[in-house]
Amino acid sequence: MQAQSIQQLFARYKILALLLAVAAIWVFFHVATGGDFVTARNVSNLFRQMAITGMLACGMVFVIIAGEIDLSVGSLLGLLGGVVAVLTVNQGWSTPVAIVAVLGLGVLIGLFNGFWVTRLRVPSFIVGLGGMLAFRGVLLGTTHSATIAPVPADLVYLGQGYVSPLWSTVLGVAIFAVVVALAVLRRRRRAQLQIRQLPWWADLLKVVAIGAALGVFVATLNSYGGIPLPVLILVALLAVFSYLASQTVLGRHIYAVGGNLEATRLSGVNVARVKLVVFGIMGLMCAFAGIVNTARLAAGSPSAGTNGELDAIAACFIGGASMRGGAGTVHGALIGALVMASLDNGMSMMDVDTYWQYIVKGAILVLAVWVDVLSRPQRD
Amino acid sequence: MAGESCLFEMRGIAKSFGGVKALDGIDLRLRAGECLGLCGENGAGKSTLMKVLSGVYPHGSWDGEILWQGQPLRARSVRDSERAGIVIIHQELMLVPQLSVAENIFLGHEITRPGGRMDYDAMYAKADALLQELGLHDVNVALPAMHYGGGHQQLFEIAKALAKQAKLLILDEPTSSLTSSETEVLLGIVEDLKRRGVACIYISHKLDEVERVCDTVCVIRDGRHIATQPMHELDVDTLITLMVGRKLENLYPRIEHAIGEVIFEARHATCLDPVNPQRKRVDDVSFQLRRGEILGIAGLVGAGRTELVSAIFGAYTGKSSVELFLEGRPLKIRSPADAIRAGLGMVPEDRKRHGIVPLLGVGDNITLATLDHYAHAGHIDRQRELVAIEAQIAERRVKTASPALPIARLSGGNQQKAVLAKMLLARPKVLILDEPTRGVDVGAKAEIYRLIFELAAQGVAIVLVSSEMPEVLGMADRVLVMGEGRLRGDFPNQGLTQEQVLAAAIDTSARAA
Numbered sequence: 001m002q003a004q005s006i007q008q009l010f011a012r013y014k015i016l017a018l019l020l021a022v023a024a025i026w027v028f029f030h031v032a033t034g035g036d037f038v039t040a041r042n043v044s045n046l047f048r049q050m051a052i053t054g055m056l057a058c059g060m061v062f063v064i065i066a067g068e069i070d071l072s073v074g075s076l077l078g079l080l081g082g083v084v085a086v087l088t089v090n091q092g093w094s095t096p097v098a099i100v101a102v103l104g105l106g107v108l109i110g111l112f113n114g115f116w117v118t119r120l121r122v123p124s125f126i127v128g129l130g131g132m133l134a135f136r137g138v139l140l141g142t143t144h145s146a147t148i149a150p151v152p153a154d155l156v157y158l159g160q161g162y163v164s165p166l167w168s169t170v171l172g173v174a175i176f177a178v179v180v181a182l183a184v185l186r187r188r189r190r191a192q193l194q195i196r197q198l199p200w201w202a203d204l205l206k207v208v209a210i211g212a213a214l215g216v217f218v219a220t221l222n223s224y225g226g227i228p229l230p231v232l233i234l235v236a237l238l239a240v241f242s243y244l245a246s247q248t249v250l251g252r253h254i255y256a257v258g259g260n261l262e263a264t265r266l267s268g269v270n271v272a273r274v275k276l277v278v279f280g281i282m283g284l285m286c287a288f289a290g291i292v293n294t295a296r297l298a299a300g301s302p303s304a305g306t307n308g309e310l311d312a313i314a315a316c317f318i319g320g321a322s323m324r325g326g327a328g329t330v331h332g333a334l335i336g337a338l339v340m341a342s343l344d345n346g347m348s349m350m351d352v353d354t355y356w357q358y359i360v361k362g363a364i365l366v367l368a369v370w371v372d373v374l375s376r377p378q379r380d
Numbered sequence: 381m382a383g384e385s386c387l388f389e390m391r392g393i394a395k396s397f398g399g400v401k402a403l404d405g406i407d408l409r410l411r412a413g414e415c416l417g418l419c420g421e422n423g424a425g426k427s428t429l430m431k432v433l434s435g436v437y438p439h440g441s442w443d444g445e446i447l448w449q450g451q452p453l454r455a456r457s458v459r460d461s462e463r464a465g466i467v468i469i470h471q472e473l474m475l476v477p478q479l480s481v482a483e484n485i486f487l488g489h490e491i492t493r494p495g496g497r498m499d500y501d502a503m504y505a506k507a508d509a510l511l512q513e514l515g516l517h518d519v520n521v522a523l524p525a526m527h528y529g530g531g532h533q534q535l536f537e538i539a540k541a542l543a544k545q546a547k548l549l550i551l552d553e554p555t556s557s558l559t560s561s562e563t564e565v566l567l568g569i570v571e572d573l574k575r576r577g578v579a580c581i582y583i584s585h586k587l588d589e590v591e592r593v594c595d596t597v598c599v600i601r602d603g604r605h606i607a608t609q610p611m612h613e614l615d616v617d618t619l620i621t622l623m624v625g626r627k628l629e630n631l632y633p634r635i636e637h638a639i640g641e642v643i644f645e646a647r648h649a650t651c652l653d654p655v656n657p658q659r660k661r662v663d664d665v666s667f668q669l670r671r672g673e674i675l676g677i678a679g680l681v682g683a684g685r686t687e688l689v690s691a692i693f694g695a696y697t698g699k700s701s702v703e704l705f706l707e708g709r710p711l712k713i714r715s716p717a718d719a720i721r722a723g724l725g726m727v728p729e730d731r732k733r734h735g736i737v738p739l740l741g742v743g744d745n746i747t748l749a750t751l752d753h754y755a756h757a758g759h760i761d762r763q764r765e766l767v768a769i770e771a772q773i774a775e776r777r778v779k780t781a782s783p784a785l786p787i788a789r790l791s792g793g794n795q796q797k798a799v800l801a802k803m804l805l806a807r808p809k810v811l812i813l814d815e816p817t818r819g820v821d822v823g824a825k826a827e828i829y830r831l832i833f834e835l836a837a838q839g840v841a842i843v844l845v846s847s848e849m850p851e852v853l854g855m856a857d858r859v860l861v862m863g864e865g866r867l868r869g870d871f872p873n874q875g876l877t878q879e880q881v882l883a884a885a886i887d888t889s890a891r892a893a
Contacts, residue, residue: 190763193767247762255737266693266695266735267802268749
């Protein structure tokens with residue numbers, strides 16, 4: 001127990017509590033829909049629906065940890081999704097080239113936002129608000145407010161396709177092998193450097209738990225065609241972003257900048273550059289989400305991504321990110337996105353009126369953050 | 381008891397913070413129209429005492445009693461004590477810069493018409509009248525307060541106090557941001573207030589001002605009452621002796637360290653006030669530093685010491701200029717990152733705001749400045765990092781349950797040792813320590829002192845900014861004294877006394893001349 005602080009345990013329980021909340025929501029909808037909710041088909045759909053909010057949430061959680069906010073991501077998602085449709089449909093670009101171009105464009109626009117925040121020192125809330133309007137305007141202008149269709153089949157596959165069950169199983173096993181290998185390597189390195197180890201059963205328990213979750217996940221999706229491609233992309237992003245957050249200089253600096261900007265600057269960190277990179281990453285995630293969204297709809301829609309920023313921001317806060325910066329996790333944000341997607345999906349299945357859907361989602365957001373505030377140790 | 385003539389009396393006031401006695405049995409009494417000077421070194425307990433009196437610390441959080449016009453006063457808040465007629469004017473101005481002068485003067489006590497609508501006409505007229513009384517004839521009370529300089533703003537504060545019908549006015553370092561002519565106006569006003577029967581408590585390091593306006597002087601030291609005497613029985617030299625008073629204890633385990641050649645030099649350091657660029661917070665300060673030397677920088681609060689070292693470290697927020705040389709080569713420092721790369725290190729004055737990232741773990745804080753040492757292509761080798769962290773935690777004796785514990789959970793002393801460890805991992809040649817033992821318990825203090833001596837013995841050149849005179853005299857090889865942004869003295873620490881340092885900081889001779 002010594003090696004683990006109370007805080008760490010607490011943080012771990014917080015994730016458990018979130019997962020329990022998800023389970024409660026699922027049970028509720030399962031009962032309310034007469035057993036239609038937790039089925040392979042619906043779970044597959046649910047994860048697919050969650051993928052787009054999840055991609056935005058991956059970028060947004062970094063922005064929020066760094067102590068900023070970005071309100072422009074919904075519009076930017078729409079714009080970049082529109083651009084990929086225009087490039088492939090109207091300009092006849094091949095899908096891979098168009099995707100690479102849009103990803104690059106996403107990074108550039110993200111950096112542009114970051115430039116306004118860090119160099120020109122316009123508060124990110126305002127820059128985001130401006131972008132939210134302006135990017136939507138550019139989208140309406142480029143598409144002449146019309147839906148652009150049909151996008152090429154290989155692009156559609158990205159949004160609607162599945163990894164075959166065989167390959168899904170292979171992937172699942174491969175991921176499990178990596179998890180085991182990382183755990184073993186870590187123990188070996190720690191032994192070599194004579195650092196305190198967790199007891200072996202704790203590591204074993206962790207590996208077994210991950211394996212079991214992975215098994216259930218893959219088996220469920222396999223019984224409905226395999227892993228949907230957007231979900232695969234999201235899982236890959238979860239891995240990359242968790243790695244960035246916990247194992248890289250950049251990740252550490254993001255937490256430090258959000259936790260205490262001045263102390264971080266006085267420690268010799270280029271805080272403006274850290275924030276700039278964070279906004280660049282956010283733009284990249286908008287590109288991912290925009291491309292997948294267009295692929296899923298098989299068309300570029302001028303209204304795509306409307307309110308997307310709100311879902312992404314809500315997901316981060318439900319997942320335990322701090323309004324004041326300096327705290328938050330990628331997996332927490334994704335569980336938050338799962339909560340939002342579950343509410344959307346379940347209430348649609350129940351034929352709940354749209355206005356009720358808004359009220360419930362709003363109430364859940366406020367309640368979730370309230371519980372988080374209650375459980376947070378007071379600062380100062 | 382001299383009941384009627386006594387406006388107010390404090391008896392046996394005592395206050396502790398977590399077992400440390402900040403005030404220990406202070407008695408004070410004051411008649412209407414009397415001005416009492418409250419003197420003591422930095423940290424003697426003056427501010428704490430005034431916070432007790434003005435209700436910042438509510439009744440019950442301290443021992444002793446306050447009699448106000450013969451009746452016990454039990455203020456639960458600042459509002460209670462203001463209602464009684466006790467108003468404090470803090471050292472930092474408490475105006476809302478964007479609000480008009482009149483709105484500031486009546487803030488919290490607005491004059492309203494029935495229904496709650498602000499009666500601007502009445503407020504403007506009354507504000508104008510109050511300022512006229514104070515001899516300010518050229519103020520447009522409808523303009524935002526920020527249109528006026530520090531001197532005027534200080535007088536607005538006094539007008540605000542008068543609007544609250546103050547019977548006792550507490551002035552905490554009222555002239556620290558004023559020019560000499562503005563000071564003159566303020567002192568005149570205090571004398572005028574006395575004639576009108578308002579009692580004042582005047583807290584100032586500037587003893588010539590105390591000498592001029594105060595009838596009685598009370599000296600406190602280490603939270604204890606030392607003396608209360610009529611001003612005419614005292615002179616400035618006696619006052620200084622009373623303020624310093626104590627013998628140096630041997631808290632400072634000197635380790636002999638060789639002092640080498642000049643390694644670092646700062647020339648013509650100048651810092652402008654970020655709000656009021658007319659004012660120089662640091663005015664053309666130059667100094668040299670030798671290898672293995674501990675250079676103390678002493679001075680009173682607001683002397684410009686923190687601004688000086690911040691400018692050297694590339695961290696000053698306003699405009700500043702300084703020429704720096706390290707080992708004979710000129711340095712170009714635009715940011716703390718440049719400074720650390722060049723071989724400078726700094727432990728900042730305000731640990732909470734500038735030293736720690738509270739939510740990050742102790743370990744993550746320790747490696748924050750040197751994370752690149754444990755990374756390849758942006759990937760942190762966490763195990764190797766942990767080895768370095770564990771070594772620092774052991775070596776600097778940081779008491780923590782785990783390196784992953786958020787640093788905010790540690791005591792002040794352990795936080796400070798972690799901040800020191802952070803800078804030491806960068807292996808600085810010049811280490812700046814700004815108030816390194818503020819808010820640190822005695823045990824951790826001794827460990828930090830030992831560490832400073834060890835570093836000096838290893839050849840690190842150390843700049844030690846401290847407001848604690850015994851600390852400067854116990855640690856430093858050489859002492860610079862700053863006052864009002866200027867260098868007022870450069871003494872080798874041989875037989876140097878607190879009186880000499882304090883006299884240089886206050887610089888009564890310069891004023892007399």
